[in-house]
Amino acid sequence: MSAIVATGALFTWALHVHAENVPVPTRIVDLFEQDGGRHPGFRRNHAKGVCVSGHFDSDGQGAALSRASVFERGSVPVIGRFSAPGGNPQQEDADTTVRSFALLFRLRGGEEWRVAMNSAPVFMVATPQAVLEQLDASRPDPRTGRADPERLAAFQQRHPETRALLDWENAHPPSSGFDNAAYYSIDTFRFTDAAGSTHPVRWRVEPQRPYQPVSDAPADDPDFLEHRLAHDVEQGPVRWHLVLTEARPGDPLDDATRAWPDDGRHREIDAGTLVLDRVQSQIDGPCRDVNFDPLVLPAGIAASNDPLLVARSTVYAESFRRRVGEEAQAQQGHTPRGLTAWLAAVKAWIDPSRSSGTSGTRRTD
Structure with a gap:
């Protein structure tokens, strides 16, 4: 409980210090609800997802950039969540263009490292104010629903920086599965090594399975990403390599819309292997109550000055506060209007014959 209180204090401090740069989180979360609909008990963005768990095997090489214990040689447990952007947990997988992957590394001494990554190496916009504008521009027209x-x-x-992500998406069709996509930190972080030297770093996880574009999405299965992942993990663990990339002079450190040049001149370190061996429903799996706040960092890793980082942290906190409050009301018998019916519908989606009690899915019959 003390960690939760301390984290809440951090959010309050961040809002106070950066109030001139960061919009009120409730405004952003409100717009997510307007765009995707209000679905009590679910995340306001990345509402549809699936839990995973496993471990990270460090080879010790990452210690060249950071003294964080996650990079010491050995293994640490992880909890993760795959999802796609959007506030509607009923959206069909075929309608998504970006995959997302969040992780919580449980480190020694009670430390945690939480990361939230996307399958594109850049973000749509560079500032929290632009996020507000984007969400406002994306509000569904009442006449068309789009x-x-x-x-x-x-x-x-008004925001030509959006071109970078749109161009990348046009050149990189979505992957056919969660487990054959690479995922990127997008933002820059400051790594500090044992000697006290600081290194600006971005990272990615590279899949062991080769990328394949989605070309055979089954028309009768709106949840094929989760089903394929569950099937693949049943055959054996799925793996990624955690690759750390150190910035070179001139690389943007506080603009998530600008990728670093892929010129072969950057120092890159393969820090170890991420191994996932379990898939669980997000309804009652281990990721359900995790706020994958990117500012929960171990000693040896710190945030950069990228303004999106504080915005993401505070918006995630507001989304978490709302859904936890809705769950608490439900447990006390004061279920918000619509939540009981929604949870009943969620249970109806679960197909025991396909999920074996691990993967929350919709019925396709």
């Missing part, structure tokens, strides 16, 4: 193309075009014209 975003107004003219509003989106106007937003993109």
Whole structure:
């Protein structure tokens, strides 16, 4: 409980110090609810997801950049969650273009390292204010139920930095599964080694399985990503390599819309292997109550000045506060309107014959 209180104090401090740069988190979360609908008990973004667990085997090489204990040779347990952006837990997998992957590393001494990554190496916008504008431009038109193309075009014209992500998506079709995509930190972090030297770093996890574009999404299975992952893990663990990339002079350190040049001149370190061997439903799996706040960092890793980091932390906290409050009301018998029916619908999605009690899925019959 003390850790939760301390984290809450950190959020309050961050909001106070950065109030001139970071919009009120409730405004952003409110817009997520407007765009994706309000679904009590679920995350306001990345609402649809699946829990995973396993371990990280460090080879000790990452210690060249950071003294964080996660990079000492050995193994630590991890809890993770795969998802896609969006506030609707009923969205079909075929409609998603970006995969997301969050992890919690449980380290010695009670430390944790929480990361939230996307399958694209850049973000749509560079500032919290632009996130607000993007969400506002993406609000569904009441007449069509979809975003107004003219509003989106106007937003993109005001923010030419969005072109980097759109161009990347056009050149990189979504992966056919969660387990054959690479995932990127997007933001820069400051790693400090044992000698006290600081290294600006971004990282990615590279899949052991080769990337394949999604070209055979089954029309009768809106949850094929989770089903394929559960099937693959039943055959054996799935793996990624954690690759650390150190910045070179001139690389942007506080702009998540700008990728570092892929010129072969950066120092890269393969820090170890991530191994996932269990898939669990997000309804009652180990990731359900985890806030994958990217500012929960171990000694040896610190945030950069990227303004999105504080914004992400505070927005995640607001989303977490809302859904935990809804769950608490439900447990006390004061279920918010619609939550009882929603949870009943969630249970109806679970197909025991396919999930074997591990993977929350919709019925496809």
